[in-house]
Amino acid sequence: MDDLLALDNQICFSLYAANRAITARYRPLLAELDLTYPQYLVMLVLWERARAGQATRVSDLGARLRLDSGTLTPLLKRLASRGLISRERNADDERVVTISLTEQGANLRAQAEQVPQKLLCSLDIPPARLLAMKHELNSILRVIEAREEKGGSSA
Amino acid sequence: MDDLLALDNQICFSLYAANRAITARYRPLLAELDLTYPQYLVMLVLWERARAGQATRVSDLGARLRLDSGTLTPLLKRLASRGLISRERNADDERVVTISLTEQGANLRAQAEQVPQKLLCSLDIPPARLLAMKHELNSILRVIEAREEKGGSSA
DNA sequence: TTCAATTAAATTGTGCACAATTTACCTGTG
DNA sequence: CACAGGTAAATTGTGCACAATTTAATTGAA
Numbered sequence: 001m002d003d004l005l006a007l008d009n010q011i012c013f014s015l016y017a018a019n020r021a022i023t024a025r026y027r028p029l030l031a032e033l034d035l036t037y038p039q040y041l042v043m044l045v046l047w048e049r050a051r052a053g054q055a056t057r058v059s060d061l062g063a064r065l066r067l068d069s070g071t072l073t074p075l076l077k078r079l080a081s082r083g084l085i086s087r088e089r090n091a092d093d094e095r096v097v098t099i100s101l102t103e104q105g106a107n108l109r110a111q112a113e114q115v116p117q118k119l120l121c122s123l124d125i126p127p128a129r130l131l132a133m134k135h136e137l138n139s140i141l142r143v144i145e146a147r148e149e150k151g152g153s154s155a
Numbered sequence: 156m157d158d159l160l161a162l163d164n165q166i167c168f169s170l171y172a173a174n175r176a177i178t179a180r181y182r183p184l185l186a187e188l189d190l191t192y193p194q195y196l197v198m199l200v201l202w203e204r205a206r207a208g209q210a211t212r213v214s215d216l217g218a219r220l221r222l223d224s225g226t227l228t229p230l231l232k233r234l235a236s237r238g239l240i241s242r243e244r245n246a247d248d249e250r251v252v253t254i255s256l257t258e259q260g261a262n263l264r265a266q267a268e269q270v271p272q273k274l275l276c277s278l279d280i281p282p283a284r285l286l287a288m289k290h291e292l293n294s295i296l297r298v299i300e301a302r303e304e305k306g307g308s309s310a
Numbered sequence: 311t312t313c314a315a316t317t318a319a320a321t322t323g324t325g326c327a328c329a330a331t332t333t334a335c336c337t338g339t340g
Numbered sequence: 341c342a343c344a345g346g347t348a349a350a351t352t353g354t355g356c357a358c359a360a361t362t363t364a365a366t367t368g369a370a
Contacts, residue, residue, distance in 0.1 A: 027328095
């Protein structure tokens with residue numbers, strides 16, 4: 001049975017299933033913050049950049065999370081309507097929208113700090129193993145994204 | 156810098172990004188078959204079970220792909236409207252819907268056979284490495300799903 | 311200066327995911 | 341038989357992803 005088409009032989013299915021399973025593990029933890037998983041990722045970037053004193057544009061979030069404005073614009077509007085962030089057109093370049101944390105949004109970080117630890121407990125997998133896996137995934141991601149620039153489907 | 160909240164320290168983000176990157180690699184290949192990625196997964200299960208002479212219910216697809224009827228019902232309706240599958244209520248248990256391949260759906264397998272090979276080329280990553288990764292992902296998936304049954308967020 | 315080309319974000323439209331509810335049907339017990 | 345309890349799929353509603361187009365602003369030549 002060396003069937004390349006068998007579901008169990010698709011790496012991508014393992015990735016797809018594992019991703020959804022882990023996201024499902026996050027869900028109850030993030031529900032306490034009233035955030036979805038993509039919203040949580042956006043907040044992580046914003047907290048990080050705020051600490052570094054960097055302003056954040058929609059396109060910065062897009063570059064970091066590999067998401068386009070079609071995904072981000074409505075997501076950011078929802079975060080804004082909840083009072084966690086503000087969205088402002090730049091004065092010197094009206095095309096650009098700058099995203100800033102409100103005080104409430106900045107304060108949410110304290111609660112979020114417990115999420116990674118809780119998730120690790122909830123997974124109950126040796127952290128070293130998760131770390132190794134993360135490196136492997138990142139390295140694969142780099143390969144894929146490198147090829148993307150060269151437009152390339154090989155053969 | 157041991158900040159657990161840093162985006163780069165979230166395993167889940169690597170998983171999320173890698174999953175989307177690989178799915179994006181599939182997209183042009185599957186577009187030739189006029190299938191989305193989840194539709195492709197459903198077809199894989201159907202081809203596999205048809206070969207084994209097994210009938211397939213909506214819930215079988217759900218169990219295999221970890222998807223519920225909320226996702227599957229509309230997806231299956233789209234496949235049916237394209238003539239790739241048929242959906243029929245069971246005679247002896249009217250709650251159950253059996254999914255069968257049409258001739259057209261069965262024939263599509265021939266074209267799909269080239270997809271895994273093309274994807275491997277397009278990724279240009281040593282297959283052994285992908286295989287190792289798949290095993291690791293599956294093993295993590297098993298741990299998560301085992302805990303799920305016991306309801307369990309640890310501590 | 312003028313206007314074609316670019317750029318940033320928003321909009322539109324399709325298709326997942328998934329929670330929650332609903333509908334229809336089956337099964338077992340009294 | 342009646343009917344409570346459970347099961348299978350469908351429906352409803354929200355929120356991503358992402359392709360494709362649009363809007364508005366900026367830049368850079370000729």
